[in-house]
Amino acid sequence: MQYRPLGRTDLKVSALCLGTMTWGEQNTEAEAFAQIERAKAAGINFIDTAEMYPVPPRAETYSRTEQIIGNWFRQRGDRADWILASKVAGPGNGIAHIRDGQLKHDRKNIVAALDASLKRLQTDWIDLYQLHWPERSTNFFGQLGYQHKEQDFTPLEETLEVLHEQVRAGKIRHIGLSNETPWGTMRFLQLAEQRGWPRAASIQNPYNLLNRTFEVGLAEIAIREQCGLLAYSPLAFGMLSGKYENGARPANARITLFSRFTRYTNPQSERACAHYVALARQHGLDPAQMALAFVTRQPFVTSNIIGATSLEQLESNLGSFELKLSDEVLAGIEAIHKDQPNPAP
Numbered sequence: 001m002q003y004r005p006l007g008r009t010d011l012k013v014s015a016l017c018l019g020t021m022t023w024g025e026q027n028t029e030a031e032a033f034a035q036i037e038r039a040k041a042a043g044i045n046f047i048d049t050a051e052m053y054p055v056p057p058r059a060e061t062y063s064r065t066e067q068i069i070g071n072w073f074r075q076r077g078d079r080a081d082w083i084l085a086s087k088v089a090g091p092g093n094g095i096a097h098i099r100d101g102q103l104k105h106d107r108k109n110i111v112a113a114l115d116a117s118l119k120r121l122q123t124d125w126i127d128l129y130q131l132h133w134p135e136r137s138t139n140f141f142g143q144l145g146y147q148h149k150e151q152d153f154t155p156l157e158e159t160l161e162v163l164h165e166q167v168r169a170g171k172i173r174h175i176g177l178s179n180e181t182p183w184g185t186m187r188f189l190q191l192a193e194q195r196g197w198p199r200a201a202s203i204q205n206p207y208n209l210l211n212r213t214f215e216v217g218l219a220e221i222a223i224r225e226q227c228g229l230l231a232y233s234p235l236a237f238g239m240l241s242g243k244y245e246n247g248a249r250p251a252n253a254r255i256t257l258f259s260r261f262t263r264y265t266n267p268q269s270e271r272a273c274a275h276y277v278a279l280a281r282q283h284g285l286d287p288a289q290m291a292l293a294f295v296t297r298q299p300f301v302t303s304n305i306i307g308a309t310s311l312e313q314l315e316s317n318l319g320s321f322e323l324k325l326s327d328e329v330l331a332g333i334e335a336i337h338k339d340q341p342n343p344a345p
Contacts, residue, residue, distance in 0.1 A: 001043030007201030019307035024064025228302030
């Protein structure tokens, strides 16, 4: 396993990060434990979760993922072996069960969310605490065509100041952003520099063969400002594995189970997926491993967040790290991307 600097911090995280958003919904605690054990054996030291998980968010399952991780730490006693990342939710539809829908990034809500996460995770500190998505209305979760809205949202100064207080209190070590825009990222970095507050060490945004929009405005920031990408959905909810080819819907697969997940299933995405899968097979590669290897190799990526619902899937994902893509494969990927760029932003 390769280990990369987390921003300008003294932490080094594995190039693959263990994602957890299925734990407590599609995966039992026992299955989650087996995944943690296998990931650790492979050299992964980085685990990412969120107060909102599992996904899809439901009142009945709210916070189960963090509870499972906390139970692991309590039983195994290896908290110090892990770089633990979690997130505070922002306002949005379908999550009124979280703090009665009061999800502003202000002092009251951040402190309440953090304290609750620490309790569930059965730890005294979180290594990387992230804002799950902006409180303000802007482009994230696939929204394109920025439409400016005058609205009342918590000033970024207040958000960053309360995070600074939590760092000083020892509850978190470093902060990160998620689903953020170039403006938001640079503004947080500017405020940190001006005020001496914590500097965002990373940004967790979607990045995969169907959605390379991160490259347009954020990749340069990630490299120049050392605020690297924690890439989520690197397999586009499994679409790039080929298991949904020709409209197939395997039993118990995420898109089969949850019809709400349509971000990667539009006709353009399905056509592009067919080309990527065919390219992989043409070169004797596993389509999922090719897609993951493409993400991990990018110079602006700090860590690639892999998720699995079975040990077999996890084993395949882990194997992607050893895959070196040839110039011919990379040229083929670029040709497909040029023909059908970003079909699922």
